[in-house]
Amino acid sequence: MSASLFEADGDRFLPTGLARGPWSPDALHGGPPSALLVRAVEAVDAPVPMQVARATFELLRPVPLAALTVVTEVLRPGKKVQLVGASLRTDDVEVMRATVLRIRTADLPVEVGVDAGAPDVPEAATVVRPPFAVAEEGLEHFHVDAMELRTVAGGFAGPGPGTAWFRLRVPLLPGEAPSGAVRAAATADFGNGLSWVLPPEWLFINPDLTLHLLRQPEGEWICLAARTLTSGTGVGLAESALYDRHGRVGRAVQSLLLDDHR
Numbered sequence: 001m002s003a004s005l006f007e008a009d010g011d012r013f014l015p016t017g018l019a020r021g022p023w024s025p026d027a028l029h030g031g032p033p034s035a036l037l038v039r040a041v042e043a044v045d046a047p048v049p050m051q052v053a054r055a056t057f058e059l060l061r062p063v064p065l066a067a068l069t070v071v072t073e074v075l076r077p078g079k080k081v082q083l084v085g086a087s088l089r090t091d092d093v094e095v096m097r098a099t100v101l102r103i104r105t106a107d108l109p110v111e112v113g114v115d116a117g118a119p120d121v122p123e124a125a126t127v128v129r130p131p132f133a134v135a136e137e138g139l140e141h142f143h144v145d146a147m148e149l150r151t152v153a154g155g156f157a158g159p160g161p162g163t164a165w166f167r168l169r170v171p172l173l174p175g176e177a178p179s180g181a182v183r184a185a186a187t188a189d190f191g192n193g194l195s196w197v198l199p200p201e202w203l204f205i206n207p208d209l210t211l212h213l214l215r216q217p218e219g220e221w222i223c224l225a226a227r228t229l230t231s232g233t234g235v236g237l238a239e240s241a242l243y244d245r246h247g248r249v250g251r252a253v254q255s256l257l258l259d260d261h262r
Helices: 031-042 142-146 180-188
Strands: 006-009 012-015 050-059 069-076 081-090 093-104 147-153 162-168 202-205 208-213 221-229 235-244 247-260
Touching (some): 050 180, 162 180, 180 208, 180 235, 180 247
Antiparallel strands (some): 050 093, 050 208, 069 081, 081 093, 147 162, 162 221, 202 247, 208 247, 221 235
């Protein structure tokens, strides 16, 4: 098995098979490139300590299993609030972009908001074999090989809301521990798959993902409590509450393109 999701090659990033998605052997899952863009934004200089508070990802076209480059730009400088853009490209074609809001961090005497505590991490791992996914035997896949999944309720095997814990088995890049925000970005794209409600012959593709974080998630495990909402207009919505072992850390929302693929 590959040792990481990407390998560095100068200023390029080479995806391994572990970044592959469930829809095509030549395209990535949305989680790895989202994590790569967050990593790039976290490396942008800041005047004071800052954290990722919101990240919006636009999946402009399938991200290929090919050499990728990342370009970042400070869109709005500031000492307390900063907006950073990041673009993911292959052969000078933009395939994905992110707009990330960073807010300065500070120790303030504010009570932590009350929310339901994080569910326990189940003892046994869950095998991820979604009925709607296409995974070729003999190939590595992000959702099968790079992520360890432990289901709390619902899950990929049946329709409806689902809650599950996710853990990256490998780093984003060799020898580099992912930050909490990177782990959250890698996980948040699972929301619509975890809470699917339409028959397997239907498509429910997310062309975007927005992630909000209260704080940096701690530890290796990220929990999603996800549900999908549909409409008769061909547009849907998947929303996920995010937890670490200490409690609530944020929320993720995905717009969905609904289509009968029969």
